[in-house]
Amino acid sequence: MSQAVTYVPETSLPAVSTPRRSYEWLGVVALLAVIGAQLLGFLTSPPDRDMGHLQKIMYVHVPSAWNAFMAFFVVAAASLMYLWKGEERHDLLAASAAEVGTLFTALTLALGSIWGRPTWGIWWTWDPRLTSTAVLLMIFVGYLSLRSFVDDHERRAQWSAAVGLLGALNVPIVYMSVKWWRTIHQMQSSPSTVDPEYVVGLRANGIAFLLVLVYFILKRYRAAQLERAAEHLREQAALAPEPRSRGGRHG
Amino acid sequence: MAEANGFIVAAYIVTWVGLLGYAWRLHGTSRRARAEYDEASRGTSVPINGGNSGGGARERVE
Amino acid sequence: MRDDLRRVSAIVWKDLTSERRSKAGFNAVAFLGVLILLLFGFALGPDAEALRNAAAGALWLAILFAGVLAFNRSYQLELEGNALEPLLLYPAPRWTMFVGKFLANLLFVLLVEAIVVPVAIVLFGVRAPGGWLPQVGVLLLGSVGFVALGTFYAAMASRSRAREVLLPLLLFPMLVPVLLAAAEASSAMLAGDPMREAGAWIRLLLTFDVIFVVASVFAFEHVIEV
Numbered sequence: 102m103s104q105a106v107t108y109v110p111e112t113s114l115p116a117v118s119t120p121r122r123s124y125e126w127l128g129v130v131a132l133l134a135v136i137g138a139q140l141l142g143f144l145t146s147p148p149d150r151d152m153g154h155l156q157k158i159m160y161v162h163v164p165s166a167w168n169a170f171m172a173f174f175v176v177a178a179a180s181l182m183y184l185w186k187g188e189e190r191h192d193l194l195a196a197s198a199a200e201v202g203t204l205f206t207a208l209t210l211a212l213g214s215i216w217g218r219p220t221w222g223i224w225w226t227w228d229p230r231l232t233s234t235a236v237l238l239m240i241f242v243g244y245l246s247l248r249s250f251v252d253d254h255e256r257r258a259q260w261s262a263a264v265g266l267l268g269a270l271n272v273p274i275v276y277m278s279v280k281w282w283r284t285i286h287q288m289q290s291s292p293s294t295v296d297p298e299y300v301v302g303l304r305a306n307g308i309a310f311l312l313v314l315v316y317f318i319l320k321r322y323r324a325a326q327l328e329r330a331a332e333h334l335r336e337q338a339a340l341a342p343e344p345r346s347r348g349g350r351h352g
Numbered sequence: 353m354a355e356a357n358g359f360i361v362a363a364y365i366v367t368w369v370g371l372l373g374y375a376w377r378l379h380g381t382s383r384r385a386r387a388e389y390d391e392a393s394r395g396t397s398v399p400i401n402g403g404n405s406g407g408g409a410r411e412r413v414e
Numbered sequence: 415m416r417d418d419l420r421r422v423s424a425i426v427w428k429d430l431t432s433e434r435r436s437k438a439g440f441n442a443v444a445f446l447g448v449l450i451l452l453l454f455g456f457a458l459g460p461d462a463e464a465l466r467n468a469a470a471g472a473l474w475l476a477i478l479f480a481g482v483l484a485f486n487r488s489y490q491l492e493l494e495g496n497a498l499e500p501l502l503l504y505p506a507p508r509w510t511m512f513v514g515k516f517l518a519n520l521l522f523v524l525l526v527e528a529i530v531v532p533v534a535i536v537l538f539g540v541r542a543p544g545g546w547l548p549q550v551g552v553l554l555l556g557s558v559g560f561v562a563l564g565t566f567y568a569a570m571a572s573r574s575r576a577r578e579v580l581l582p583l584l585l586f587p588m589l590v591p592v593l594l595a596a597a598e599a600s601s602a603m604l605a606g607d608p609m610r611e612a613g614a615w616i617r618l619l620l621t622f623d624v625i626f627v628v629a630s631v632f633a634f635e636h637v638i639e640v
Contacts, residue, residue, distance in 0.1 A: 324385035
């Protein structure tokens with residue numbers, strides 16, 4: 102097909118046109134940013150007085166955590182938009198953000214464990230942030246499972262939006278509960294302050310990871326839109342009334 | 353200290369494997385979605401009965 | 415308002431009477447709760463002190479695992495009889511349907527607890543220095559939060575594939591705050607509340623109940639229609 106053709110499905114979906122608008126440039130930029138930020142982190146930060154070089158794990162663990170919660174925020178916002186406006190694309194955005202968010206949440210937990218083991222000798226600690234992150238992972242997984250077990254599109258979108266919003270409500274509540282829980286049992290809190298010498302590396306990695314997040318979500322969202330548009334087209338072809346003759350297109 | 357270095361390396365390997373692994377999966381998903389869409393729109397735009405398209409996508413040629 | 419209350423009680427009555435016709439359902443769930451307590455006993459070991467410390471937690475888990483079985487069933491009866499659509503066509507505010515099911519489920523869960531709790535007291539050697547009434551209060555408050563969220567998520571899980579696993583998967587992460595507060599309040603009181611923390615946990619539990627009941631009522635409207 103040499104011409105650029107715009108297919109306009111008879112639905113509320115926006116037209117998807119070829120040649121494609123590609124996000125790959127963003128992917129390349131994100132990749133370079135991550136490499137650059139990690140090099141920056143390694144080269145500019147001296148060993149921490151307590152943790153030594155283990156501090157460098159913070160450069161991947163903390164940005165992953167930020168990404169996980171940002172993705173979740175997107176899920177909540179998109180869910181709210183869907184319940185308010187009813188436009189399918191918000192549902193697709195929420196689902197895309199959920200998938201990417203699951204990745205970063207799992208990554209955060211794994212890196213948290215890897216950092217915790219040599220630092221404190223334990224693979225897990227019931228501190229508020231790690232525990233809330235674990236609950237967040239469960240909520241993401243539940244969200245995605247619900248979507249996979251529901252076939253009807255409108256039902257899936259409505260239900261996902263409700264589940265997403267309730268999940269968003271729950272995460273800060275869990276955080277506060279666990280914080281209270283630990284205070285009651287007089288556990289000391291994990292080191293939360295980041296020394297100023299590490300801020301530059303942390304910010305650089307934070308920005309780089311954010312670019313990765315945006316790239317992943319946009320690309321996933323685009324794929325979701327294409328899948329949905331394809332379904333629309335198939336449905337309408339299947340439900341087609343008797344063929345209408347068209348001028349200008351004769352075999 | 354060497355033991356700690358092992359953990360640092362592990363952390364970065366896990367990170368890269370995770371990010372690149374998902375990027376690869378996303379690449380596959382994206383390609384399949386594009387193929388599905390092309391297939392579906394081809395199916396409704398190609399004239400079947402000598403000039404009639406089944407109802408569905410309106411087509412504009414630019 | 416009077417009409418709404420009448421609708422609520424109609425739904426409660428309907429749910430409970432269909433439950434009563436299948437009394438086997440209640441017996442099975444209550445017995446499962448007891449069984450879970452037994453398994454906890456075996457898993458935790460025979461040390462009396464350890465069991466006593468774990469009693470509140472084990473009890474709540476037994477209630478949760480047994481209770482989830484009840485929630486899907488509360489929609490099962492409508493689904494099998496294709497009664498959900500006619501019910502929805504009836505021009506009643508949706509919250510009446512939620513409250514009706516919530517109350518029916520709450521009653522069911524409380525009755526199950528009436529059996530499971532005494533067994534826990536016996537099996538885990540529980541002694542209550544602060545009296546039993548506060549414990550009952552915590553049980554009631556915890557159950558309210560549990561049942562509200564359970565009734566809400568079951569409205570979806572019961573109508574999708576893999577309902578048995580989907581309900582716990584969706585529900586349990588949401589129960590963390592309620593579970594934490596209830597178990598902590600109970601444990602503290604069973605230990606004589608040395609640090610005067612039980613009151614704080616109970617207030618927290620009450621707050622959670624309000625938040626989650628309100629959220630469930632609002633969200634229910636969206637999920638029951640589709």
